[in-house]
Amino acid sequence: MVIRPMINDDTVKNNRIEIDLVLEGIYQCYGYDFRNYAHAHIKRRLDHRLSLSRMDNYLEMLHRIIHNEEFFNELLLDLSINVTEMFRDPEFYKSVRESLIPYLQTYPFLKVWHAGCSAGQEVYSMAILMHEEKIIDKTQIYATDFNELILSKAREGIYPVELMKQYTKNYQTAGGKASFAGYYRADYDHVLINQSLKEKILFTYHNLVTDGVFGEMNVIFCRNVLIYFNQELQNRVLKLFYESLIPGGFLCLGSKESLKFSECSPLFEPVSLSQKIYRKKR
Amino acid sequence: MSSNFKAIVIGTSTGGLSALPAVLSPLMEDFPLTILIVQHLSAHSDDFMVRHLRKFCDLEVLGAEDKMDTRAGCIYIAPPNYHLMVEEEGTLALSISPPVHFSRPSIDVLFETAADAWQEQLIGIILTGANSDGTSGVKKIKERGGHVLVQDIATAEAETMPASASEFADMILPLDQIGNYLNNLVQNKTS
Numbered sequence: 001m002v003i004r005p006m007i008n009d010d011t012v013k014n015n016r017i018e019i020d021l022v023l024e025g026i027y028q029c030y031g032y033d034f035r036n037y038a039h040a041h042i043k044r045r046l047d048h049r050l051s052l053s054r055m056d057n058y059l060e061m062l063h064r065i066i067h068n069e070e071f072f073n074e075l076l077l078d079l080s081i082n083v084t085e086m087f088r089d090p091e092f093y094k095s096v097r098e099s100l101i102p103y104l105q106t107y108p109f110l111k112v113w114h115a116g117c118s119a120g121q122e123v124y125s126m127a128i129l130m131h132e133e134k135i136i137d138k139t140q141i142y143a144t145d146f147n148e149l150i151l152s153k154a155r156e157g158i159y160p161v162e163l164m165k166q167y168t169k170n171y172q173t174a175g176g177k178a179s180f181a182g183y184y185r186a187d188y189d190h191v192l193i194n195q196s197l198k199e200k201i202l203f204t205y206h207n208l209v210t211d212g213v214f215g216e217m218n219v220i221f222c223r224n225v226l227i228y229f230n231q232e233l234q235n236r237v238l239k240l241f242y243e244s245l246i247p248g249g250f251l252c253l254g255s256k257e258s259l260k261f262s263e264c265s266p267l268f269e270p271v272s273l274s275q276k277i278y279r280k281k282r
Numbered sequence: 283m284s285s286n287f288k289a290i291v292i293g294t295s296t297g298g299l300s301a302l303p304a305v306l307s308p309l310m311e312d313f314p315l316t317i318l319i320v321q322h323l324s325a326h327s328d329d330f331m332v333r334h335l336r337k338f339c340d341l342e343v344l345g346a347e348d349k350m351d352t353r354a355g356c357i358y359i360a361p362p363n364y365h366l367m368v369e370e371e372g373t374l375a376l377s378i379s380p381p382v383h384f385s386r387p388s389i390d391v392l393f394e395t396a397a398d399a400w401q402e403q404l405i406g407i408i409l410t411g412a413n414s415d416g417t418s419g420v421k422k423i424k425e426r427g428g429h430v431l432v433q434d435i436a437t438a439e440a441e442t443m444p445a446s447a448s449e450f451a452d453m454i455l456p457l458d459q460i461g462n463y464l465n466n467l468v469q470n471k472t473s
Contacts, residue, residue, distance in 0.1 A: 009401070009426070009427065011426075012370065012398045012401065012426070015398075016370070038367075038369065038375045038377075039369055039370060040367040040368065040369050040370070040375050040395045040398075041367065041375060041377050041379070043395075043398075044367070044377075044379070044391065044394075044395070045379070081377065081378060081379050083378045083379065083380060084378070224378055226348070227348045227375065227376045227377060227378075228377070231349055231373075234349070254348075255361075256345075256346075256347050256348055256361050256364055256376050257347075257348050257376075258347050258348065258349070260347075261347075261348075261349040261350060261351075262349070
């Protein structure tokens with residue numbers, strides 16, 4: 001098949017203008033602010049919905065977004081990525097056990113924030129780890145997300161049973177000290193996370209883009225959320241984290257995220273460079 | 283081909299472990315293009331690919347990280363279990379959105395975003411592989427005016443991927459000629 005490139009093609013530039021208009025429309029209409037999200041990510045998610053709903057262009061989509069809230073809610077799920085696992089990146093959890101827990105054991109009371117907690121898998125993973133390290137009793141965990149639907153899933157703590165094989169393997173690789181099956185109850189094709197793990201967790205709405213400081217945290221986990229933000233928004237959120245941490249508090253990012261390319265880098269010192277664990281400078 | 287190339291994207295799966303060194307090792311020391319690579323890997327592998335390719339290259343080989351700038355003469359490898367994308371400004375972006383063609387990283391995701399970023403200054407290369415990831419990607423590269431190179435299936439360990447992409451190929455070459463072809467291409471450009 002011969003595809004002739006158009007000479008002096010403005011498609012990329014024009015697409016960008018249309019996509020900016022879509023994001024502006026979403027913000028004005030529904031208050032969700034995706035205007036400073038990573039453009040490549042947003043474009044791919046919009047393209048995905050565009051082809052599923054057989055629309056020709058972004059402006060047609062914008063019209064539908066504005067006039068059809070149901071369609072917007074569908075798109076909202078496309079735009080927020082909720083792919084995760086329990087003990088995702090086992091090496092990270094191992095590193096938390098080795099380099100973070102000894103510090104946390106020295107505090108009389110702990111506040112932990114999971115920012116962008118999605119369906120809760122990593123929140124429960126950390127609760128299990130803190131239980132095994134005997135610090136859960138002095139800990140209050142806050143788990144937040146901007147998507148109410150996914151937040152209610154997190155609160156339920158119900159996951160498909162077929163995922164347990166992978167989760168168990170992750171748990172063991174992460175240095176789990178007990179039997180993973182002891183942390184949930186299987187019921188037909190789903191499992192329910194133990195009530196005792198939920199008691200220490202407060203699931204609540206918070207939007208990193210539009211909401212403010214969440215105070216006095218000892219640790220903030222924000223893994224694989226910042227990758228969806230552009231550099232400007234990333235810097236803004238990192239400052240929010242800085243202000244939400246006590247002096248010497250810890251910030252844990254995703255394995256492929258880094259402070260290296262951010263202007264906030266001087267505010268933190270690395271605890272584990274390979275696992276992206278940082279500490280707020282005093 | 284009228285313009286100077288700035289970047290190369292390479293996609294491969296089955297057979298890529300030996301095909302990639304064959305392409306990269308002949309590249310001259312001062313090769314002036316940015317190179318981005320997706321090799322399908324198990325979600326749970328480590329940075330093995332980066333270490334593996336360093337043994338065969340004069341060029342710098344790096345594991346891609348989010349918000350990393352791309353430099354000329356540098357090779358970036360998509361990390362296991364993440365999609366690698368290029369922003370229109372040429373910085374790298376990662377995502378854990380669902381797999382495409384059962385793959386994360388997916389070749390289509392890299393190629394389609396790179397096509398927007400570099401347009402007619404991009405070369406896309408499909409090597410050996412056993413699924414059709416990459417075909418939409420090279421189609422997009424053609425739409426944006428870029429150059430598409432596909433490995434000759436007679437030299438491919440797995441045929442499906444290059445066979446599927448070949449309908450969009452500007453050039454089909456045996457594995458052992460690709461590296462020198464790229465050297466000549468950039469030398470002709472700069473002279």
